[in-house]
Amino acid sequence: MRPETVIIVGAGPAGIRAAMVLAEHGIRPVVLDEAPMSGGQIFRRQPQGFTRSYAKLYGYEARRAEALHTAFDALGPRIDYRPGALVWNVEGRRLQVLRDGVNETLAFDRLLFATGAMDRVIPFPGWTTPGVYTLGGAQVALKHQACAIGRRVVFFGSSPLLPLVALQYAAAGVAVAGVFDTTPRRAKIAALPGVLAGGTTGLKGLSYLARLALKGIRYHHGITPVAAIGDRTVTGFAYLDAGGRQHETACDAVAFGYGIKSEWQLADLAGCRFAFDADTHQWRVETDAEGRSSVEGIYLAGDGARIAGADVAAETGERAARAILADTGGPDQGAALSTIARRLARHAGLRQAIDRAFPFPAHLAREIPDDCILCRCEAVRAGEFRAAIAALGPDEVNRAKAFSRVGMGRCQGRVCGPAAAEILATELGRPVSEAGRLRSQPPVKPIPIAAFQESKGDAA
Amino acid sequence: MRTADVIVIGGGIHGCSTALECRRRGLSVILLEKDHVARHASGVNAGGVRRLNRHPDEIPLAMASAALWQSIKDLVGDNCGYRQTGQIRVAETEAGLEAIAARRALVEGLGYSHEQWIDRETLFGLVPAIARHCLGALYTADDGYADPSRTTRAFARRAAALGAEIISPCRAGIPVRTGDGWQVPTDRGPVSGAAVVNCAGAWGGAIAAGLGEPVPIEPVAPMMLVTARVPPFIAPVVASFDRMISFKQSPNGTVVIGGGWRGRAEPEANRALVEFGDLHRLIGNVLHLFPVMREARITRSWAGIEGMMPDGIPVISPSATAPGVVHAFGFSAHGFQLGPIGGRIVADLVETGKTALPIAPFSIERFQRASWREAS
Numbered sequence: 001m002r003p004e005t006v007i008i009v010g011a012g013p014a015g016i017r018a019a020m021v022l023a024e025h026g027i028r029p030v031v032l033d034e035a036p037m038s039g040g041q042i043f044r045r046q047p048q049g050f051t052r053s054y055a056k057l058y059g060y061e062a063r064r065a066e067a068l069h070t071a072f073d074a075l076g077p078r079i080d081y082r083p084g085a086l087v088w089n090v091e092g093r094r095l096q097v098l099r100d101g102v103n104e105t106l107a108f109d110r111l112l113f114a115t116g117a118m119d120r121v122i123p124f125p126g127w128t129t130p131g132v133y134t135l136g137g138a139q140v141a142l143k144h145q146a147c148a149i150g151r152r153v154v155f156f157g158s159s160p161l162l163p164l165v166a167l168q169y170a171a172a173g174v175a176v177a178g179v180f181d182t183t184p185r186r187a188k189i190a191a192l193p194g195v196l197a198g199g200t201t202g203l204k205g206l207s208y209l210a211r212l213a214l215k216g217i218r219y220h221h222g223i224t225p226v227a228a229i230g231d232r233t234v235t236g237f238a239y240l241d242a243g244g245r246q247h248e249t250a251c252d253a254v255a256f257g258y259g260i261k262s263e264w265q266l267a268d269l270a271g272c273r274f275a276f277d278a279d280t281h282q283w284r285v286e287t288d289a290e291g292r293s294s295v296e297g298i299y300l301a302g303d304g305a306r307i308a309g310a311d312v313a314a315e316t317g318e319r320a321a322r323a324i325l326a327d328t329g330g331p332d333q334g335a336a337l338s339t340i341a342r343r344l345a346r347h348a349g350l351r352q353a354i355d356r357a358f359p360f361p362a363h364l365a366r367e368i369p370d371d372c373i374l375c376r377c378e379a380v381r382a383g384e385f386r387a388a389i390a391a392l393g394p395d396e397v398n399r400a401k402a403f404s405r406v407g408m409g410r411c412q413g414r415v416c417g418p419a420a421a422e423i424l425a426t427e428l429g430r431p432v433s434e435a436g437r438l439r440s441q442p443p444v445k446p447i448p449i450a451a452f453q454e455s456k457g458d459a460a
Numbered sequence: 461m462r463t464a465d466v467i468v469i470g471g472g473i474h475g476c477s478t479a480l481e482c483r484r485r486g487l488s489v490i491l492l493e494k495d496h497v498a499r500h501a502s503g504v505n506a507g508g509v510r511r512l513n514r515h516p517d518e519i520p521l522a523m524a525s526a527a528l529w530q531s532i533k534d535l536v537g538d539n540c541g542y543r544q545t546g547q548i549r550v551a552e553t554e555a556g557l558e559a560i561a562a563r564r565a566l567v568e569g570l571g572y573s574h575e576q577w578i579d580r581e582t583l584f585g586l587v588p589a590i591a592r593h594c595l596g597a598l599y600t601a602d603d604g605y606a607d608p609s610r611t612t613r614a615f616a617r618r619a620a621a622l623g624a625e626i627i628s629p630c631r632a633g634i635p636v637r638t639g640d641g642w643q644v645p646t647d648r649g650p651v652s653g654a655a656v657v658n659c660a661g662a663w664g665g666a667i668a669a670g671l672g673e674p675v676p677i678e679p680v681a682p683m684m685l686v687t688a689r690v691p692p693f694i695a696p697v698v699a700s701f702d703r704m705i706s707f708k709q710s711p712n713g714t715v716v717i718g719g720g721w722r723g724r725a726e727p728e729a730n731r732a733l734v735e736f737g738d739l740h741r742l743i744g745n746v747l748h749l750f751p752v753m754r755e756a757r758i759t760r761s762w763a764g765i766e767g768m769m770p771d772g773i774p775v776i777s778p779s780a781t782a783p784g785v786v787h788a789f790g791f792s793a794h795g796f797q798l799g800p801i802g803g804r805i806v807a808d809l810v811e812t813g814k815t816a817l818p819i820a821p822f823s824i825e826r827f828q829r830a831s832w833r834e835a836s
Contacts, residue, residue: 089736096736103740392613399496402503402609410688410759442734446688446757452743453754 004109004328007032007095009087009266012040013310014302014317015114016072021321023078025330030106032085032097038072040116041136042310044144045069057143059168060204064310088443090270093297096442103451110297110324113267113285114317115304117260120282122365122419123382124256125372126228135161135257139168148174150253154237156180156225157256158358160309163208165255166217176217177251180239182258182361185221194353201311202350224364228254258360261418262304268440271295276433279352280307281360282418283437290337291320292327299323309354312347315340362432365422374423375416377409382423389427396436400424410446413438464488464625466810467644467653469632469667471495472502473608473796474788475659476615477803480536483622485807490651491619492644493628494663495730498612501661502796504764506684506706506718507608508697509797511574512547512600513563515773517821518798519572524817525801532606535800536614537621541607543711546696548578548587550597550749556701557595564598574600589693589752605697605708608796615799627651632660634670635785642784655810656785662727662767664775664789668824672781675827676770677790681725681732681763682718683739687756689713698749705745715756717746720793723763732763768792776802776822778809786810787824 006022008015011033022029031038037045043065046052054062075081082099089096095106119134126132133141133149135157141147142165152175155166166179181188195202212219222242229236229248238248259280267285268274273294277284284306291299301320302313319340322333368374370383388394388404397413397420400406406420407413413420417438425432466482468475471493479491493499509529511522533539551557560577567575578599583590586599620626633645635656643652658667665677690713697708705719721742724733739761746753769775769790779785786809788802795802801817808815 091733091735091737105737408760410757412760441760441762442736443758443761446759448754449687449743449746449756449758450754452740453747 005030005107006110006112006324007106007108008112008114009095010040010114010116010302010304011035011038011072011081011083012114012116012302012313013042013068014304014313015040015112016068017314017317018112018114018301018321019075019079020071021318022324023075025325027325028079030080030082032087032095033081033083034086036084038081038083039065039069041140043068044140046144046146050146052146086445087266088445088447090266098447098451101448101451103447110299110328111270112299112301112320112324113264113304114300114302114313115263115266117262117303117307118414119257120259120261120360120418121256121415122258122361123368123372123374123376123416124225124227124364125369126230126234127256128373128376129228129230129234130232131230131234131253132228133253133255135159135165135255136260138255139165142168142172148172149255150234150251151175152177152251153253153255154178154180154249154251155255156182156223156237156239157258158182158361159257159259160205160354160358161257162358163205163212163219167208167211170212170215170217177237177249178218178220179212180220180223180225180237182223182225182364183221183357183359184242187359188221188357191353191357194349195357198350198353199346202353205354225256259358260303260307262307264304265412265414265440265444267293267298267300267304269442269444270298272298274437277306278433279355281362281432282307289341290323291316292323308347308351312344312351315344315347362422365419366426368419368423374420375406375409375413377411378405380404380406385420385423386427389424394424395428397421397424397438398436401438407438412441412444461649462490462625462651464490464651464653466490466655466657467492467635467642467651468657468659469644470659470661470664470789471497471616471626471628472500472659472661473498473612473615473799474791474802474806475657476612476619477799478657478659478788478806479619479624479626479803480615480622481803481807482810483619483624485811487807487810489619489624490653491624491626492630492632492646492651493626494631496628497616497626498609501764501766501791501793502612503609504684504762505608505682505766505793505796506708506716507541507605507796508547508706508794509542509606510547510600510603510697510794511797512598512603513549513575513699514794516566516570517773519567519570520818521798521801521805523572523574525798526602528800529797532611532800536611536618538610538614540611540614542604542611543606544602544604545708546586546599546601547603547699548583548597548599548696549699549701550583550590550594552594552700552702552749559701560596560598576600586696587694587698589750590698591749591751599696603697611796611799615803632667634667635782637782654784657806657810658785658787658789659806661789661791662725662765664767664787668775668787671779671785673779673824673828675775675790675824678768678770679725679727679765680768680793681723681765682793683721683723683734683761683763685717685739685742685758685761687715687717687753688759690715690756693752700749703745703748705742705749707746707750715753717742719745725765727765732765734761734763736761766791766793774822775824776805776819777824778813780825780828
């Protein structure tokens, strides 16, 4: 029998662990990663020539990061690693990949999506002003490039990243103008028992708050963002406190975000079935207990399957790899899979507590002011979107997109989609899970036409 | 049971145009649409409002429709994004020039003058970005394009405002003869009418077959690409005699590229899939004709389901087997421009069984003739 071609998309914690397990069992997977170096977002490496220590780069996670990088590098020729590879389409059993400016088609038999996640935002007045970043973007600037987004920075939103990134900026010597959480204090308190029961990971999270306090940085609860102030660049942040009084804080940059959302566009193009996940308030690809999607031969792992962080991502990466081994006639994986299931069960409580401590504030999306830009690719304001809904009566988001151009631009609604769905759901008087899901269209990210000039045929 | 003079099956541009025209003549109308108005070919096509290079049998209809497009806002209450930017079909090789010569002889022989020869310098003046290997072109200055989804919805909206009942989603079955009228079963209960109009596009063949007159229709999925916005650099819509491409820049700056490249049509699953395997070649065509596009980025692609006839022209015809049924489907990926006149022709056929326009070439019976069967 011809050996099967296994392709892993993504080289973060999930993709790396999966590659390790497959390599151990004599399978040489192709590992495609959009980034120039392995590690994923959380364990992103610094550019060559940068010399910061692991401790400085990754804090509590330093040993884990170093272990992951070392393990991946040790795989060497046992995997076919192709960094800088943007997978932009799936058609049947083939991937279309842009690498070094050249387009390539790769055939696969088994495919693991370990595609991770991106920042989840809710547009607010002034969010397109220069100086406004996502929390993840602000963190990447610091971690990867050793750059801060400003000298005096406001951090706001509802995300486990919020205290962490604020603390990382403070540690780097940046003035933190304030940390503003949209979640009410009582929700944090309610989530506390779950966080405490979550072992060291939970305690680490709490320690971020303590360390912010030690640095004299105030953590505000239950705020409502009003606007990023400033014309050509951000000069301040206006918000309502928990009591409804408006304040302004001077700053030269703002980082905001509401957790992260799975990057599942490729799984969508592959025809995988989806379900709405109420806990994380977003769509996710349906999988069985071992990461198999509804499409034969296509598997998911990590945050691209369900938002649960790096530890769970590594476990689900191993789980999917073992499912692939089992499905390709390898030795029985029952014992290993049970062990993974037990370890994952220990994470479940903490994950639920984190989801509760940093809930997605859907009401902020529903209440985006009419004159605020909703879709920045197509420059459509929330009011124009609402007017299109009122005039034309779309019953789901793809119709609303056709009527308004919201989600038609270069990001295909990856940024504004969640907020647009909330607005539509409000106008329809339905839960957001019944407002539909934007269909992905290839290419999932813009592809330069020049890349097609020197296309390669099937290389795999 | 709901009853009307005319039951229209299909909420594409021809169904909606038929509903509008029937209402204008005082006939009551129920339109049945299985998804929503403009869901398939009528909503996602390239929007060409084109007489240039039409099949000779279609030219009289296209000329009559062009006159209606001139006052589209009066007809449907919206300008439909209609712009008369001109349409150009270039020759890139000697073979292309020969095709232009043959085309001119044909069209001028039929007594038409809407397709003008333009030489290289005139072409480069009209389309400065086009590659310099082009040798000349045919040009129809007052052709152009419109927004297909918006246009189809405008027809539906005006028809509804005049009293047409549009039921969607509502899937129609095969009409059944009852007395001197027709009953159409649907998934929302039957409706009845004196006349039935089949404007079901790619699904029209199933209805015709159910009425005992099968036709060799093929569901196809023409594909489109769109780029990120670029500064305005081209006004007319451009096609070529030498390669499959249609190319236009929208008012918002995006470039919309098509040309008949087909993806996968899955009419049973109600979807059409893009297949980039072939689109590589389309993109090669783009670069060949517009080198300036090297720097552009493709942001999205899509496909829609259309009914293609083997001779490339539609069925516009009273049924040969079912009195009171009129067919208008299988527009073979160029029915959009014919939308306004299509409704008038069908309304004529519903009212009187005939029309002033020459529709004999579009008869559904053409596929039954011995000459057709031998040829195929």
